[in-house]
Amino acid sequence: MIKVAVYIDDNCWAGLAMLVKEAFAVAGTLHARNADLKASALFEVRLAARGKRPVRSFTGPALLPEATLDEAAGSDIVVVPPFFFADEQRKTITPRLRRWLIDAYDNGATLLSMASGVRLLAETGLLDGHEVTGNPSDQRVFARHYPQIRFTPEAPLVIDGRILSAASINPCIDACAYLVGQFVGDGAARKFSRYTNSVRHPTYERMALKNAAHKQHADQRIKQAQEFIERHFKREISVEEAARCSAMSLRNFSRRFQQAVGMAPHSYIARCRAEYAKDLLARPGMSILEVAQQSGFRNEVTLRRAFDQLLGTTPTAYRSANGSALAQRLEDSEKVSARTW
Known part of the structure; x- marks a missing residue:
């Protein structure tokens, strides 16, 4: 307990x-x-x-x-x-x-x-x-x-x-x-x-929650770097910036991050952006370009490349395959938001 x-x-x-x-x-x-x-x-x-x-x-x-x-x-x-x-x-x-x-x-x-x-x-x-x-x-x-x-x-x-x-x-x-x-x-x-929680507005809190499984390690400085990335992935942050915030050299930071998290820092940044993009794809009126720009990818090309590497599909195919489920999530979230806690 x-x-x-x-x-x-x-x-x-x-x-x-x-x-x-x-x-x-x-x-x-x-x-x-x-x-x-x-x-x-x-x-x-x-x-x-x-x-x-x-x-x-x-x-x-x-x-x-x-x-x-x-x-x-x-x-x-x-x-x-x-x-x-x-x-x-x-x-x-x-x-x-x-x-x-x-x-x-x-x-x-x-x-x-x-x-x-x-x-x-x-x-x-x-x-x-x-x-x-x-x-x-x-x-x-x-x-x-x-x-x-x-x-x-x-x-x-x-x-x-x-x-x-x-x-x-x-x-x-x-x-x-x-x-x-x-x-x-x-x-x-x-x-x-x-x-x-409502899923209509993806937030840093939800990103931290999605990544909780990747924080089951004891390296507190790397956890702080993960949290820095989760707060700032929507802008053009770099691995070098995350390393500086952790007061480590780039080489030492990259080694410790890989060892603790199981993936490279740049992959973690891409993962955060892709997870955020998945939530944005729940909005039927949002174009793929808007999804890319709001989730930290500079353009549709980098968004598609990340989806292919991480999910084995494209943003358009993901939205099409999960459209009904995403719509249901939005409907459910509105019902939950209407309740009095």
Whole structure:
């Protein structure tokens, strides 16, 4: 059982704290094809707090902690949900909470901050030198108080090694899907993503999810390079640029990438573009040239060449052979998007 601790305290957003519990419960029922929550559970999710007293959430409803910080030690995933912050002052945390978060990370836990929750995580020092996202309104907070952290609020979801940050509600669901892929497997993540996400607008989060199976290795710098490629493949990035972002020589980077991922860096870039193009082909009104340009291929020739090498077919033939399935995916996604989560 994968252990998840969701940190709660006064003024936290109760909705997103509970969203984590429900999202991971849904992932289990979909994976097992069984509505019995206990029988299908993949994750043990507990609300963790400094004590056992009820916590007053931002809008008033009380949340009852299910574990103290000490009892939640050893969790595989630690989630810091959003909190209500009315000003741009630093939000200091207690030494106990700081130690708990640092110990969790040092012991191998994956950390996920949701929206303004990243401000609490920033106080630990664990984010120094890392890239994170969050509320655009917090940009001045990070510039003033945490200049050593790369704050990119324009990115919906940032995955920097074992540190994940989501800027708003939808990316929080995408982050859960990514974690399902990391801890359970790509098949379970795909089921969860199909249930919760629309495929009408391919995103970086979905690309990260599609590539989860290629990140089952221990080379953190190569994982960061993969995530850099997943965020930027739609522009003309090069292997040399990815190597520089990883602070490695081109030769060393290419060798380590091939060893860790099982393919060359340029092949990974082409794969990301081709996977994105496959989603764009679901749009019947989009021409092959538009698909090529929006997915990072300069023209139709390079798009066709990539499809031939990776899929053994052409974009036109792929659209024709999968047309009904792609249309059904769009119809299903619209139905899912219309539901209230």
